[in-house]
Amino acid sequence: xxxxxxxxxxxxxxxxxxxxxxxxxxxxxxxxxxxxxxxxxxxxxxxxxxxxxxxxxxxxxxxxxxxxxxxxxxxxxxxxxxxxxxxxxxxxxxxxxxxxxxxxxxxxxxxxxxxxxxxxxxxxxxxxxxxxxxxxxxxxxxxxxxxxxxxxxxxxxxxxxxxxxxxxxxxxxxxxxxxxxxxxxxxxxxxxxxxxxxxxxxxxxxxxxxxxx
Ligand code: IPE
Ligand code: MG
Numbered sequence: 001x002x003x004x005x006x007x008x009x010x011x012x013x014x015x016x017x018x019x020x021x022x023x024x025x026x027x028x029x030x031x032x033x034x035x036x037x038x039x040x041x042x043x044x045x046x047x048x049x050x051x052x053x054x055x056x057x058x059x060x061x062x063x064x065x066x067x068x069x070x071x072x073x074x075x076x077x078x079x080x081x082x083x084x085x086x087x088x089x090x091x092x093x094x095x096x097x098x099x100x101x102x103x104x105x106x107x108x109x110x111x112x113x114x115x116x117x118x119x120x121x122x123x124x125x126x127x128x129x130x131x132x133x134x135x136x137x138x139x140x141x142x143x144x145x146x147x148x149x150x151x152x153x154x155x156x157x158x159x160x161x162x163x164x165x166x167x168x169x170x171x172x173x174x175x176x177x178x179x180x181x182x183x184x185x186x187x188x189x190x191x192x193x194x195x196x197x198x199x200x201x202x203x204x205x206x207x208x209x210x211x212x213x
Pocket of ligand 1: 001003004006007022045050061163188
């Protein structure tokens with residue numbers, strides 16, 4: 001989800017407003033995924049590198065997250081959303097950690113997975129998984145994969161980055177080995193169901209060979 005800051009800049013409004021509109025795009029996208037039959041949606045909400053931002057912007061993002069959980073959790077439960085978290089989210093402030101734990105528990109019976117990457121960095125995730133695999137005395141491709149935060153998520157099929165940037169920025173590096181990638185020019189707060197639909201259509205036209213021929 002990229003482009004909140006540029007969306008705000010274009011409108012000469014504070015970055016926080018871009019993030020708030022980004023939250024609206026999250027709501028729309030979660031709904032659209034349910035409607036279009038997407039089994040699992042993973043959102044990159046806060047990266048382990050986002051701590052480099054101003055304290056005030058980090059505060060805005062944390063407040064937004066708290067407000068979002070408060071306002072949308074019941075709706076998520078009612079709509080069969082099952083929350084998953086990837087990344088080192090236990091490093092957030094205790095109040096947020098408690099809210100996230102409560103949300104995990106209360107959404108556990110849902111059937112559509114919404115995975116949120118919080119304080120997530122893929123290289124850190126891989127290093128953690130490799131260390132755990134070593135502890136278990138078995139360092140193989142399978143054992144590392146089994147120790148990734150995404151171990152119980154389905155394989156990554158499609159990765160979409162908004163805002164026109166063409167890089168992965170430490171997101172799902174291992175999981176993206178055979179994912180289809182789509183880079184869209186739309187800024188995240190402007191992301192609508194039609195963009196998702198277009199990306200899914202493009203995905204359906206791609207031929208996936210996984211190294212075969
Ligand atoms: C993405 O938008 C939101 C988060 C990182 C939480 P940005 O804040 O990165 O927006 P740009 O890249 O400045 O436009
Ligand atoms: Mg950005």
